[in-house]
Amino acid sequence: MSYTDKIRDMRSELRELNKTIPDATQGFGTLSKAVKVNGVLSLKEKEFVALGMAIAQRCEPCINFHVEALMKAGGTREELGDVLAMGIQMGGGPGLMYAGHALACWDELAAKE
Template sequence: MIKDHSKHYNDLVHLIGELGEKIPDTIGGFNSLHKASTAEGVLTSKTKELIALGIAITVRCDGCIAFHVHDAIKAGASSEEIIETIGVAVMMGGGPALMYGCEALEALNQFIVLED
């Protein structure tokens, strides 16, 4: 199941930038929504990224998993918090979420290595 989540993340960043040149209002709007939605508030940015990761797993979005594992780590989430988030997503999404939870674990393992 080896997938290079860091490369996937970087490829998507590049492609989103390319789309931003072609449809700047749409991508700019999405980026503003993302920034506002994950900003510190009653919930911390870390908590919001963990929620986003749980949703990414249950809706089976590879790119979303790469982004939200990456961003959860940047927001200060520990490996243990990310793994517990995977567990909640599996409970909510069943067998398919378990498979994508494994993808999230693989992404975590890859990004942790890159952070060291």
């Protein structure tokens, strides 16, 4: 499966999670927006931090989303290399991404019953 497919599939799982627990996911969305638009760091710098943490936490959906966001924020491949090196050094999923997988798994298994 391509990374584009993985991102698309994760977004689909998150839409289902949003329907199931809208207050929790809306709260998370509000927090995400607030930390991205406020503060002294640029969006690109914040995406560097988020990607490094995603690597350290071993959250593949987070990694995919933050690589995409970093590209949109103007990051370069060379900058990515530095972030990856720091992520490796810190070595260690954020619950939201894995919660989406858990709900999708439940729904698939429940449909087979």
